Amino acid sequence: xxxxxxxxxxxxxxxxxxxxxxxxxxxxxxxxxxxxxxxxxxxxxxxxxxxxxxxxxxxxxxxxxxxxxxxxxxxxxxxxxxxxxxxxxxxxxxxxxxxxxxxxxxxxxxxxxxxxxxxxxxxxxxxxxxxxxxxxxxxxxxxxxxxxxxxxxxxxxxxxxxxxxxxxxxxxxxxxxxxxxxxxxxxxxxxxxxxxxxxxxxxxxxxxxxxxxxxxxxxxxxxxxxxxxxxxxxxxxxxxxxxxxxxxxxx
Amino acid sequence: xxxxxxxxxxxxxxxxxxxxxxxxxxxxxxxxxxxxxxxxxxxxxxxxxxxxxxxxxxxxxxxxxxxxxxxxxxxxxxxxxxxxxxxxxxxxxxxxxxxxxxxxxxxxxxxxxxxxxxxxxxxxxxxxxxxxxxxxxxxxxxxxxxxxxxxxxxxxxxxxxxxxxxxxxxxxxxxxxxxxxxxxxxxxxxxxxxxxxxxxxxxxxxxxxxxxxxxxxxxxxxxxxxxxxxxxxxxxxxxxxxxxxxxxxxx
DNA sequence: GTAAAATCGGCAATAACATGCAAAAACAGG
DNA sequence: CCTGTTTTTGCATGTTATTGCCGATTTTAC
Numbered sequence: 001x002x003x004x005x006x007x008x009x010x011x012x013x014x015x016x017x018x019x020x021x022x023x024x025x026x027x028x029x030x031x032x033x034x035x036x037x038x039x040x041x042x043x044x045x046x047x048x049x050x051x052x053x054x055x056x057x058x059x060x061x062x063x064x065x066x067x068x069x070x071x072x073x074x075x076x077x078x079x080x081x082x083x084x085x086x087x088x089x090x091x092x093x094x095x096x097x098x099x100x101x102x103x104x105x106x107x108x109x110x111x112x113x114x115x116x117x118x119x120x121x122x123x124x125x126x127x128x129x130x131x132x133x134x135x136x137x138x139x140x141x142x143x144x145x146x147x148x149x150x151x152x153x154x155x156x157x158x159x160x161x162x163x164x165x166x167x168x169x170x171x172x173x174x175x176x177x178x179x180x181x182x183x184x185x186x187x188x189x190x191x192x193x194x195x196x197x198x199x200x201x202x203x204x205x206x207x208x209x210x211x212x213x214x215x216x217x218x219x220x221x222x223x224x225x226x227x228x229x230x231x232x233x234x235x236x237x238x239x240x241x242x243x244x245x246x247x248x249x250x251x
Numbered sequence: 252x253x254x255x256x257x258x259x260x261x262x263x264x265x266x267x268x269x270x271x272x273x274x275x276x277x278x279x280x281x282x283x284x285x286x287x288x289x290x291x292x293x294x295x296x297x298x299x300x301x302x303x304x305x306x307x308x309x310x311x312x313x314x315x316x317x318x319x320x321x322x323x324x325x326x327x328x329x330x331x332x333x334x335x336x337x338x339x340x341x342x343x344x345x346x347x348x349x350x351x352x353x354x355x356x357x358x359x360x361x362x363x364x365x366x367x368x369x370x371x372x373x374x375x376x377x378x379x380x381x382x383x384x385x386x387x388x389x390x391x392x393x394x395x396x397x398x399x400x401x402x403x404x405x406x407x408x409x410x411x412x413x414x415x416x417x418x419x420x421x422x423x424x425x426x427x428x429x430x431x432x433x434x435x436x437x438x439x440x441x442x443x444x445x446x447x448x449x450x451x452x453x454x455x456x457x458x459x460x461x462x463x464x465x466x467x468x469x470x471x472x473x474x475x476x477x478x479x480x481x482x483x484x485x486x487x488x489x490x491x492x493x494x495x496x497x498x499x500x501x502x
Numbered sequence: 503g504t505a506a507a508a509t510c511g512g513c514a515a516t517a518a519c520a521t522g523c524a525a526a527a528a529c530a531g532g
Numbered sequence: 533c534c535t536g537t538t539t540t541t542g543c544a545t546g547t548t549a550t551t552g553c554c555g556a557t558t559t560t561a562c
Binding site: 022023033034037053054 | 520
Binding site: 019021050052053054055057120122123125126128129130135136137138139140141142143145148150154155158 | 253254255256259371373374376377379380381386387388389390391392393394396399401405406409
């Protein structure tokens with residue numbers, strides 16, 4: 001049996017059974033356990049499975065979902081949110097995305113400023129419960145748990161019926177050429193409409209998100225207006241973004 | 252069984268049931284309690300669960316204090332919510348009102364029951380974030396802070412497009428002759444439509460709400476189906492309600 | 503308070519592992 | 533075809549990880 005053939009069989013077995021044991025594979029494939037271990041290690045290095053003591057498990061793409069993001073306290077996100085506040089004016093209608101940075105922004109909204117705040121994130125709506133001066137509008141739809149927000153056709157239809165002065169969003173991935181991209185298709189669609197329906201789009205994103213490309217297109221850089229990021233952001237990327245008419249603020 | 256596989260199963264069990272016992276896991280997984288304890292301790296170190304004496308609990312994410320504030324303050328509301336669970340069946344589409352009792356109900360929804368849960372209350376939507384088996388639909392609209400829910404024309408339109416197997420609601424005021432009434436006009440309108448769009452309406456309300464009349468009509472007693480209340484409820488009022496075909500459960 | 507349950511630490515048996523080595527096979531170039 | 537190299541494989545070695553058990557201790561429930 002060929003090496004590659006054997007490794008394919010291992011992957012197939014893993015896919016079928018949901019787990020494989022080194023000892024079983026050795027017997028099943030008629031090779032020594034050492035050989036199986038070598039195969040498993042290589043497949044692990046190639047990110048084709050998760051190597052564990054005694055065998056291997058399928059890769060589980062641990063999506064950094066909202067819950068995880070919430071656990072970490074990020075003073076830098078707080079800073080970016082505070083910086084974003086300076087674009088606000090009394091009486092405006094703003095659209096707040098989901099995400100931790102936007103949650104910080106919601107928390108930081110001046111309590112004495114009259115605003116209309118629209119959001120598809122229930123957590124942000126709850127956060128604004130005690131903001132007396134803010135009219136809050138909840139955008140409904142299918143609740144998408146990984147992003148903690150409404151998505152889908154109902155959400156899109158409701159957004160299309162509105163206009164916003166500013167759309168605040170956290171950056172999933174922002175690349176000079178490939179533009180603003182998001183991880184999930186449904187989320188990307190809602191964000192695309194959000195950009196379209198807003199006079200101005202303010203993106204808040206750490207240096208780690210700049211230069212990244214995610215799977216689903218939201219907007220190109222020229223459709224965005226302001227990026228709020230850190231001092232540590234890569235100057236080359238920033239320059240490339242500036243050349244595409246994006247105003248950049250570093251805090 | 253692989254160590255990592257076992258730990259995954261523990262996390263899955265924890266996610267499904269909302270808590271795990273070391274002794275149960277040992278038997279279930281066919282390993283000694285020592286091994287289970289070691290697994291639990293490691294998972295605890297990895298911040299994947301909260302280790303407690305006798306087992307483990309899910310991580311308490313910093314879901315806003317609104318929810319925590321309500322915790323365990325009203326054991327009677329908890330009881331009524333638990334009683335309401337018995338009317339649930341797998342696969343149903345239910346409408347959850349806002350209110351503390353409904354929040355208890357949301358917390359108590361079986362983690363392994365497939366459901367479609369519709370709600371106009373963002374707090375309840377957030378609460379269901381970790382309920383993997385539940386499809387959650389958020390009803391949008393103007394956010395009405397006193398009731399912590401969406402109201403208004405958008406909310407009503409969205410509800411009118413749906414049908415529900417059961418509508419669970421807390422009683423604002425329930426009177427044998429004047430029926431089910433609510434304090435706020437906009438809220439009452441949404442609740443009226445909720446009753447109309449549902450095959451069955453389950454009202455959970457303490458004895459203090461029975462016999463009361465609020466300003467805005469929601470439904471008459473014959474439009475309701477089940478009342479879940481306490482032993483201490485006034486027998487005369489209950490009898491009057493029964494005569495109007497309301498099924499009454501006392502917990 | 504007391505008894506039961508759960509926990510902790512150490513210990514030993516076993517399984518799984520990494521490493522080096524050598525034989526065999528496949529390969530490359532002349 | 534031959535020779536030197538690389539790859540693959542199995543084996544032997546020592547090392548590490550996992551697990552169950554035991555006794556001492558802590559926590560919990562009554």
